Amino acid sequence: MASHVGTKRSMTVSLILTLLIAFGSLGATLALGWGPKLGLDLDGGLSVVYKPAVKTSTANMQEVVSILTNRVNGLGVSGAQVNLQGKNVVVSAPGVKDARAVLDAVGQTAQLYFRPVLCEVTLNKGKLTNVNPTTLPTCPSKYLLNQANLGVTVNSQSVSGFTMNTVSPDPEFGNVATTLPVYDDPNSRVILPILGNPTQRYLLGPAQMTGQSIAKAVAQEDSAGAWVVNYSLTGTGSKLWDQVAQSNFHQLVAIELDGVIQSAPVIQPTQAAFSSFGGTGQISGSFTESSAKNLAIAMQFGALPVRLIPLTTQTISPTLGHSALVAGLGAGLVGLALVMLYAILYYRALGFVILLGLGATAALLWAIISALGHTAFAPSFNLAGVTGLIVSIGITVDSYIVYFERLKDETRAGRSVRTSVDRGFRSAWRTVLAADFVSLLAAVLLYIIAVGDVRGFAFFLGLSTLMDIFMTWYFTRPLVVLLGRRSGSSNSALSIAAGLNSGGSDNE
């Protein structure tokens, strides 16, 4: 049966080309000084996963991503990434020296709401009950902070330029706990504390405006030397704010930032009638320099369309990252050495084929991973990825084992080594394809569906499986077939026949 899996010439060319490409690209990568883009568990850095506090649209989440990207870039952190993974936002900044400083800036997950103040509520000591805001009772009319009860009147004699009545807080809510972050929904009523005074609480109505309407906010000292926040509104924000201000005229509007009332100013108390803000405004009150600045920053940059809850926060120190890298590579090299030793003990001459093949695969993989590190495409190389590669050693070597065991079968059938290498490759190739397909299937599905570190793992597992298919066809096939065709008469211990040492030939 004239069954050739390739001509001698084409196989020699393929073998030489493969080795040239593998070791050449490794050489080029090393010469260029390229290395893989290390993940934060190997390089140190920061990673935070946030989830939106309430269900929200994808468009909103994309806006969150762009705002967070601005914040991270504003810190001058290089290589930081903010992206959506499913419904979560992932912020990662590998290689950052002082990860906690970055976290403090990014972690300020400010969400600004403008809510009308309904009434003040007391806070009892002792056990409090958490209440879903949809079932919160309303305040009786005598406690309402409405125009009638407040009775704001312009009074040029007063220091503040106006006077108003004191409305006592509603004691009915004393045992109701402050609204939890999960219930802090813009469309519900909430009970929230005032910044710096957690026992003073207001019952607030649904948000009428969010921080998105604010174009710019700055903290400044006014003529009297008191700190105020001057802000300007966006085009649509300006109209909206006028509506909100008009409906709450001479009443309190609370500016809520992440579940805390930053300030609850009275609308235009020094004017007898409402007038348009014309797109700008000023918040005054008992601000210090830092509290005014914080409010201004939160108003301008903190305006996320939805509140974020950190699911997991990780900062890895560069030294720990380095020691993990050493551990990962160390484990990989020891594993590789053990496998190579076993291959040579078991297969002798053919073991050296595995050795050379693993070497060439490793060289090519390193070159590809380093080159991918220079693109934004590949996930960074993290411990999960290292594990993926280590696991793939088994899959790679298995392709050789499948082939060599087939070779043994063929020679047992009394065929010459020369014919066996061809026939054996054919059936082994089919098995390798079927088995590698399953491994690839697992890698692709994991990559698509899973989140976080899993993707790195899946990516490198998939990459090395593809590499295995490539090497089996372009390296193992030509090398073993060429060796097999030469080995007809050789009787040395290192010959291919010594590695096969078939039971069949003993029986002859």
Added chain:
Amino acid sequence: MSNEAKQFNAFTRLYRGLTTINFVGRKKTWFTVSTIIIVAGLLSLGVRGFNLGIDFKGGSSWEVLAPHSSIAKMTAAVEGAGLSQPTIEKLGAKTYEVTADLNNLSQSAQLTETNKVVTAMAKAADVNAIQVSTSSVGPTWGGSVTSRALEALIVFFLAVVLYISARFEPKMALAAFVAMVHDLLVTVGVYSLFGFQLTPDTVIAILTILGYSLYDTVVVFDRVRDNTGSVLKSGDMTYGDMVNLSMNQTLARSINTSLVAILPVLSILIVGAYILGATTLQNYGLALTVGLFSGAYSSIFIASPLLAVLKEREPRFKELKLRVEARGGRETLTPASAALLSGEGAQRAVKTGATASTDAVIQARARKQKRR
């Protein structure tokens, strides 16, 4: 043949293809062993549940490299920083890990406390504060990772069943599927029995194992499919015998592959985790080691015997079994003698009177390959 086989030790028999281990015939033993392990695991799961890591429970952890510190020193430092009931562990030779639950504090209070502990640990380790790694996890994080992993698992199962049904046949898909569920249950049970800590890394590792176990099974089934045509036509063997032969033929490969897969994973576990002390590596290594052993076991002792059971219920293989038994005993082939049989088909086949069919099969196989 069997006398000749007995004169060699197990390794040589394996190496020379002289094994005749009856995998299919002793299926009851294998199935019982697996059932006991799985039931024990599930009982433990019902009674004790899992030892969940902070990724599932929620909580905070800190890590620092401190070659000259001690557990007592670290404990004093973090308790001084206001942590109540912290767990302090030494990982590898010089890494300390502190775990505590801060989720009852508000977001800003958590941040403050985290920073206080960082400062305290840095001082105790005599390093700069940026050398302390931190991790804080909300109570829902692990659940969301797991639900994604479960989605991946279900899609993977479906895809695999479809692929094997199309490329091989539905009964092989069923047998492979049962073997994968077996590995899943064994690994989960072992985790509960031994109280190993379950982290999202473990979940990833378990997914990989399933892929690997399936990979192993596919190699054996590929051989079974090859033999279905050639060996069965001789009429000397039942389907079960043929599966048994296929398994003995791929046994050397199965053992070698399992060894080369387990060597690097053991190296992750021992070198990476215990000597050099990287927690992530430990999580992966442990789950992979447990799963690889289970995967190697299930593709040999569960998937293939089960396939034989399923196929022998088909009328044509039932008949074949009756015919073979009626002839009085079956022929037990070693992989080596099976190879001889196919290689010297003509001479050998004259005796059994099946020259034409044996030959025809070899040609059929060759034709198939040309098409590919």
